[in-house]
Amino acid sequence: MPEITRDEVAHLADLARIDLDDAELDHLAPQLNVILEAVASIQGVAGDDVAATSHPIPMTNVFREDVVEPGLTPAEALSGAPEVEDQRFSVPRILGEEQ
C-alpha cells in the first residue's frame, strides 16, 4: 500500500487541473493517506473468480433511432458562456494539442 507523497498529490492535482497551493498540498496529502489506508482494506478481498459490476442493474443494447431531435438554439447554447465572440465560445489561448 503505497503512501501518496506530497509530490504525487501535486502531480495528481496537475492531471486534474486544480491549481493547489503549498498550504493546500500540506493539508490534503495526509488526509488522502488516511482515506487510502481505510479503503486499502479491500485489496485482495475479491479474487479473479469474482466478476466486476459496473452497473447494479445489468442491461445491454440500449440504442436510439438515428432521427434528428430539437436541440438548443445558439443563444441558449451560449447563454452560460463566460465570453462569446462570433457566436462561438471565446476561450484563452490553448497550449496543448488535440490528442
Add this chain to the structure above:
Amino acid sequence: MSGVIRKTAAELADALATGEVTSVELTQAHLDRIAAVDGSADAGVHAFLHVDAEGALEQAAASDARRAAGQPLHALDGVPIAVKDVLATKGMPTTCGSKILEGWLPPYDATVVAKLRAAGLPILGKTNMDEFAMGSSTEHSAYGPTRNPWDLDRIPGGSGGGSAAAVAAFEAPLAIGTDTGGSIRQPGAVTGTVGVKPTYGSISRYGLVALANSLDQAGPVTRTVLDSALLHELIGGHDPKDSTSVRTPVTGLVDAAREGAAGDLSGLKVGVITELSGEGWQPGVMSRFQESVDLLAKLGAEVVEVSCPSFVHAMAAYYLILPAECSSNLAKFDAMRYGLRVTPPGSPSAEDVMKATRDAGFGDEVKRRIILGTYALSSGYYDAYYGQAQKIRTLIIDDFKAAYDKVDVLVSPTAPTTAFKLGEKLDDPLAMYLNDLATIPANLAGVPGISIPAGLAPEDGLPVGFQVLAPVLEDARLYRVGAALESALTQQWGGPLVAPEVAR
C-alpha cells in the same frame, strides 16, 4: 404556524380537490413560512439556496385555473414542492451548492423536473446541499450550511440536508432529493422525515448533475410514507434520455402504502442485518431501532437475523468508485462554456484559467475526492482500486441476493448516530464518511431503501431513522412495511414527530 402547512401532501391534494383551499393560498402559505424560518447562511434553517416566489405563484394560479376548469393534471396538481439544487431547472439557478456554478441558468429541465411541471406542482425553489452532493452534513455547501430544525446548532444530514430540513420545518410539503450513498435517507433520519431511494434506474437521471453515475438516484423527501409513494409514482418511469433507465413501470406504491397503513404484516419475513449494529452505534439509536423491530413483529411479521458479510467492505468500495466517477464527471467544470471563470494575471493560457478556476471554484471535500479519484483511476492503480471496488460490488449484490432468498425485506438503523453538532466532523473526512455506513450498500447494489422516523433517542431527544431495504424493483415492499410501522409508531406517540424549533 398556519394550519395548511401542517397538512400532508395527500391531505393538501384532497383539500385542493374539494376546493377547501387554492394552490395560490397554500403556495403563499409555504412562501410565508420560508420567509419566517429559512433565514440566511448565518441564521435560521437555510434550507433554500433559491426561492422562486413569483414563478411558484404563477404556476399555482395556473393550477387553480385548471382545477376551476375541472382539468387537474394530477392528484398533486397545485401542491408546491422544493427541488434539490443538483437537478437542472430551466431558467432557475442550479448551483449544486458550488461556487463554480454560481449564477448558472440551465437552458433545459431535468426529466424529474419536467414531470413535476407536467403534473402542475409549483416549484418553490432549490434546496441547499453539500457541494456536488459530497458530504453527510450539508456543511460542504459553498453557500453556508443548512441547520437542523430539531436543533439549529446541529447538522441536517447530507448531502440533501436542504430538502429534508425544508420538509421538517414545514417550508414545503414535498421535496426532491438525490441519494448516492444515503443523501436522501440519512438526512431523513436525522431530521425525523421520510426519505426514499428508489431502485437504481427507476427514476430518470437525465438532468441530475452526476456525482457517481452508477450510484445516483433521485427520490422523494416527505413527512409521510404515503406522500413519498404519491411523489415516487409521479417522478418514476422509463426515460429514453437515460440509457440506464429501466423499463418496468413504477406503479402500485400508493396501494402498497395504503395496504401497509392497515397494519397487518402477517406473512412478511423481516431480516435484521447483523453487520449494521454494535460498536460505534449510538445506544439511543439502537434502542429505538429495536423498539421498531418489535413493533413489526407485533404486526405479524417474522423477524430473523441475516448476515451480509461483504457489507463491511461497502464503505471502502464506495469511496473508491465514487471519487473515480466524480473526478471524471467534474472535469467538465473548466471555465470554458459556463460557470465561473477565474483569470489569473498576465496572459494566462486556457490551461492556467482551468486550474485557477477549479482551485477557486471547488471546495476542500470536492478537491479531496477529485484527487482521490484521479489517483484511483491512474493506470498503475486501476486494478488495485477501481477494479477491486467493482468486484466488491458483486460480492455485496450476492449478499443481498442470498439474504432475499431468506427474507422479504432487510432492516437496520438508517444512520449510526443522531444529528451531530455543526463543525464537529468538518475536517475529519473519515468520521464524516461513517455516517453512510448503513445506507451505502443499497447504492452499490441498486436496491431500493426507505428511512422513516423511529422516534427520538432518549439521550439527546433527537430523531432516529429506521431503514427498510427491498430487492431490486420491489420498491412497493418499502411502502407496505414503512406505512405499517409509521401508523403503529404515530399511534404510540399520539401523532407525528414535530421539530421543536419550528413549533414556535
Add this chain to the structure above:
Amino acid sequence: MTETLVPFDEVLESYDPALGLEVHVELNTATKMFCGCPTEFGAEPNSQVCPTCLGLPGAMPVVNGKAVESAIRIGLALNCEIAEWCRFARKNYFYPDMPKNFQTSQYDEPIAFDGYLDVEVDGETYRVEIERAHMEEDTGKSLHVGGATGRIHGADYSLVDYNRAGIPLIEIVTKPILGTGAKAPLVAKAYVAALREILKGLGVSDVKMEQGSMRCDVNLSLAPRGTEVLGTRTETKNVNSLRSVERAVRFEMSRHAGVLNAGGKILQETRHFHEDTGTTSPGREKSDAEDYRYFPEPDLVPIAPSREWVEELRATLPEPPAVRRARLQAEWGFSDLEMRDTVGAGALTLVEETVAAGAAPQAARKWWLSELARRANDTGVSIDELGVTPQQVAEVQKLVDAGTINDKLARQVFEGLYAGEGSPAEIVEKRGLAVVSDEGALSAAVDSAIAANPDVADKIRDGKVAAAGALIGAVMKEMRGQADAGRVRELILEKLA
C-alpha cells in the same frame, strides 16, 4: 534544428521501415453518436448542439443504433471479429474543444478486432492486419485568433464551435506493417485508398479527406536492416490526402535515417505534415505512459450484438473489392496492366460509373488515367475530388463520338469543367469549341493552306501523301483546332489528286 535527410534509396540499405496507420472516419449518420443533433457540415456555429453534446451538467448520452450498425459493417468488411460484448469507456484529458473533458471512446473492448485488408502495389499483394476498429465521438472545432493567423501557436485566444462535437467516428488501427521495404510509402497510400474504397462501397461515410471526414495518422519507425526490433515511432497527424500519406512516409523514413545515422535518437512524438513542403515538423512529445485514466462509461450500458444481427449485417455487405475487380476487368476487357493502373489511380469506381453513364470502358479509362489523373496530380487533389463527375466525363466522350469535338478540344472542355463553367455541352457552346462541319469554310481553309505552301502541295501531287500532315496542321491551326482532321485530309487529297 536542421535534420540531414538520407536519400530514400539509401535508407533501405541500412533500415527496414515499420508502418502503422490510424484512420479516423466520420460516419454519415443523420445524428450524432450520443444525441439527436444533426451532423450537416458547415452549419452556422453552435447551431447543432444540445445539452448532451455541449457537455452541460446533468445531460446524458444515448447511443445511436445506426452508428453501431455502421461500425459492425465496417468491421465485417475489414474481415474483423465482432465483439460478443463490448463497452464504451471514458478517455480522460482536458481540452477546450472537448465539452466534457473526456472523450467517450472504446478502450480494451473495441467492437471489431483482428481483421485484415489486402492491398495491391505494382501487382504485389500486401496483407495489412487490422488490430481494431472502435467507436468514438469527434471534438469541436477551434478558430485561433491573433498570432500567426489560424495557427494554434502564438494565438491570442480561440473561438470554439461545438457543432462537430459528438459526431460519430470510427477509428481503424492497423498492426505494425512490416516487410514493405521500398514500397512502404506506396503500401501506406494503397491501404488508405483501399480503405476509402471499402468505406465508400459500404455507404457509411463520405470519406472526404479534404473536409476531414477521413483523417489519417501515419506511424513510422525504422529498425536496423534484418533485425526484428521495432525502433521508436513517430506519429504524423492529420495527413489529409492520399498523396500526402505517401509523401509523409517517404519523408519520415529519410528523416529517421538521418537522425539514426548521426547517432541520434528518435523522439516518440507527434509530427505535423506540411502539404506545401512535403515535410514534417515536431508536435507534442508523447509517452506511452500518457495517463488517460480510462474506465467504463457509467452512463451507457454494454453493447452485445447478437450473432443473428451480425449475420444480417454481413449479408448487406457489398461485393469484396478483389472479386469486384476481377468481374469488372472481365466485363471491360482490360489488360492486367490497364486494370492495375486504373485501381492504382483510385479510379476504379469512377471508370465504373462513367461506363454506367454510357461511355466505352477504354474511353472512360483513357480520360480518367490521362487528363484527369494529370490534373489531380498537378493540383494535389485526389482524383475523385476534382469536381468532375463520371456523368460529365461520359458526356464529353459522347460529344467526341458524335464528332462535335475531338480529343484536343475535349481537353479544353475539361478546363471548363474545372472552372465550373457548366455542363460539357454548355462549355462547348460558351467556348465555341464545336468542330466546324461547314464544308465551305473548311475547303476555303484548305485552299488557302495549299496556296500558302506550294512546295508541299507539289510533293503531295507527286504522290508523297505523307506530306499532307504539314497541310493538315496548317488547316487545323487556321481553324483553331475546331476541325475534323480526317475530313481535312480527305479534302486536301481530293484537291491535289
